[in-house]
Amino acid sequence: MVARFLSLSVALVALAVPGHPARAQQDVSAVDLMPGWELENGNRMAGLRIVLAPGWKTYWRAPQGNGIPPVFDWSRSDNVARAVVHWPRPEIFESFGATSIGYSNEVILPIEITPERPDAQLELNLSMFYGVCSDVCIPAETVEALDIQPGEQQGAGAIRAALGTTALGAAEAGITGHRCTIHPAGDDFALTAAMDWPGRSWTPEMVVIESGSEDVWIDPEQVSGAADTLEVAAGLAYFGEGPFALDRGALRMTLFGPGRAVELAGCPTAP
Template sequence: MSERPEFSTVKRLACLALALSATLPAAAQDHSRVAILPGWQMADGRYLAGVEITLGPGWKTYWRQPGEGGIPPIFDWSASDNVASVEAVWPTPDIFDTYGMRTLGYSDRVVFPMMLTPVDATEPVRATLAMSYGVCSDICIPAQAEAANTLTRGEPVNVSVLSAALDARAIGPESAGVTGTSCNVAPQGEYAYSIEASIGFSEAAPGNLVAVFEVPEPDLWIGTPQAAPRGDTLTAQARMDWFGDGPLALVRDDIRITLIEPGVRSIEISGC
């Protein structure tokens, strides 16, 4: 059976990205630098550190959901010592409009806080990172980087930098005055669907927020949402294209909605 034409296009683009990542990493390194910033051990035994990306003038990198173009960062900590798990914290991104495409990310410099849970909290952690990410100016280039640092139980360091990055993470719906969220998913064709979220606020809905939908299903493509306030309700709608096998089975509790005031704050809502 022949495959869907649009799926063939997606696969060709994926192959092109892989080819670029194999041939152009050195060029990407010319425009970005990755380092691990040590922080401190928290009261619960976890270590706080930061992954810092420093970018050249005019270059940017991407948030976990890069938008209509771009490459999200992937953090691989598997070569670390005394690390059981790592949780990434995502600072609120900026919004970029490049050649008519909306992307989400960071310019100049970004620090991603990392919460590293040690196997043994009484021992230092050797944090070893292999990272893939994208950088973009007039052209977009896949990048790869490696970094390492030892995290100890000594005095806190890089406090102001890491604290500022933590303060830039998303707030929850209660803190933002969100009173309720509901979603409606409707078929729009054999493989196409629409999703519409209605988000209620305790006061007038903000008019300057950009909406992002995320789901854990890798075969579901969600387009750029259109968000509009009306009274105390913000409505966000997007097209979804399903590339998986069989009918789409979307678990509402797995839908994550992030409302972004570019570079200022973001609101994260889990489930609708």
């Protein structure tokens, strides 16, 4: 677990080394914003399209391995109170000897925009840092701007298709309950997540648990269970200083299976 954390740290440092070909990004990726459409609640579902050259990949929000997650900055936008990314189901692939999670060829990230003034123009201004990798990894940066008029619609079909591949919620997948226990394990801790899953027909090929904290790393190590249950055993390491308290409500667990993904929010204490 510590080795995986350190490999990610090494990758981040490597991307920041002066002289690294950061500006070569335009040869391997292209980014643009899509207006999308207005939702019934007054929000807008826009899109962020990333097109990659053959053989190149970019990364999911929690890419594992040596992957670099994208960082979005909407602060220079006008009439934007909130921007939330809805993540399409990513691919699982080998990258520099480690398993990573991301996208190849082309991906559209649906972006749900909450306007401050619903009847006024949206002025989107995005600064994004992201990683693109093939035989080498290149840190990519882009600034994209788009003005969207009320009622404007463009690219809705492609964005809807991307939304159709996002992870199911626990109830949609048939999971009726889940809980976590945390206990000491050597110098670190261990976490066990148990799910009630009546009629479960598949076992995840990969599980990712996001702690909600930069100082806490959770590494799923074993998946097991009977037909109506599933259990995930994970190591938990704290890289901060002093005592810490894990926010169970901030935990997010994603189960990846063949052509599907399920996302569980939070992980309450076992009764």
